[in-house]
Amino acid sequence: MAVLVTGGAGYIGSHMVLELLDAGEQVVVLDNLSSGFRWAVPPEAALVVGDVGDQELVTRIVEEHGIDSIMHFAARIVVPESVTDPLGYYFNNTVKTRSLVETAVRTGIRNFVFSSTAAVYGNADAPLLAEDRPLSPINPYGRSKLMSEWMLQDAHAAHSLRYAILRYFNVAGADPKGRSGQSTPHATHLIKVAAQAALGQRPHLDVFGTDYETPDGTCIRDYVQVNDLARAHLAALKSLREGGDCAVLNCGYGHGASVLEVVDVVKRVSGVDFEVRLGPRRPGDPARLVAQVDRIQGLGWQPQHDNLAEIVDQALRWEHILAARKAA
Template sequence: MAVLVTGGAGYIGSHMVLELLDAGEQVVVLDNLSTGFRWAVPSEATLVVGDVGDQALVTRVIEEHGIDSVMHFAARIVVPESVTDPLGYYFNNTVKTRALIETAVQTGIKNFVFSSTAAVYGNAEAPLLTEDMPLVPINPYGRSKLMSEWMLQDAHAAHGLRYAILRYFNVAGADPKSRSGQSTPQATHLIKVAAQAALGQRPCLDVFGTDYATPDGTCVRDYIQVNDLARAHLVALKSLREGGDCAVLNCGYGHGASVLEVVDVVKRVSGVDFEVRLSPRRPGDPAQLVAKVDKIRGLGWQPQHDNLQEIVDQALRWERTLAERKVA
């Protein structure tokens, strides 16, 4: 049996493909390459260029390749962009996910692992966010993902589709073997942007908001290394395959760092004192998001890269790799 990875040519999806292949799984990637990269898909995986909302295509892929499990990463993910283009986000993240879930039900898919987000918690004020907290997302991105969570839960109740929903906190870093990383040039991930500033690829770094109710006034986030996150998906899939309960699982390390703390680490690791501009808040940004991760750890997940300096070093090395790729 094979695993279908939607969005497998993108940042997190490509790392998921690597982890699956390393675990001996047969992998089929479905990606429309709107933000992903053909070269990010290893030759050992099968790449199908197409859209998750194309139900005829997805049905054909599932039947031709003997897919038993779907891991769904394809989505738009930029919070400020979701505020200015909410309907685009609801279409890409919710309507197309609804189509994919329906196709999974119709073709007898057994397991569905869904890429969700800590944005579903909104402005929760607890020091650690738990999976059973009230969900009050404050931006269309978070709402689009929460709607998809509800659809999966309802599809399980009605049709028996088994699911694991993984709520990511802030994903960062790159594959330690430099096989993949965050490759979108205009990505908004803080550590990537700071690495680009350190390497002279951006003129400066903007810090959005310095008046939050946090120790230094900047947003606090729980940064999880991307391979650790991919392994959390493997653990969740293994649990489903072995008959474990459907689950909603936070994915983070259980501790946070502020924007200014991250900037300081990037400057220290890179050895470059790049320019930092203090700018007003962006719409839709919560002050603090830090995960309680007892549930995913209870399934046997153990992080291997819980070190901000290591994560920053990976990001810097990947930016250099990308620069060499462009030159070549």
């Protein structure tokens, strides 16, 4: 049996493909390459260029490759962009996920692992966010993902489809072996942007909001290394295959760092005192998002890269790899 990874040519999806291949799985990637890269898919995985909303195509992939599980990463993910283009986000993240879930049910897929987000929690009022707390997303991105969570839960209740929903906090870093990393040219991930500023690829770094109710006034986030995140998905898939319960699982480390703390680490690791410009808040950004991680640890998952300086070093090294790729 094989695993279908949607969005497997993108940042998180490509790391998931690597983890699956390292675990001996057969992998098929479905990606429209709108933000992913053909070169990010290893030759050991089959790549199909197409859209997750194309039900005929997905059906053909399932039948031809003997797919038993789907890991769904394909989505648009930029919070401010979701505020200015909400209908685009509901179409890409919700409508197309509904089509994919329907195809999964029709073709008898047993396991569905879904890439969700801590944005479903909205403005947090607790030091750690547990999976069963009330959900109140404050931006269309979070709402688009929450709607998809509901669809999966309802599809499970009505059909045999079993799910694991993984809510990411802030994903960062790159594969320690240099095989993949965050490659989107205009990415908004803080650590990537700060790494680019340190390497002179950006003239400065913008910090959005210094008046939050946090110790230094900037947003606090739980930064989880991307390979650790992929291994959390692997643990969730293993649990489903072994008959474990459907689950909603936070993916983070259980502690956070502020924007200014991250900037300090990037400056220290890179040795570059790049320019930082302080500006007003962006729409849709909550002040603090830090995960409670008991559930995912209960599946046997333990982080291997819970070190902010290590994560920053991975990001910096990946930028050098990307620069060499572009120069070649």
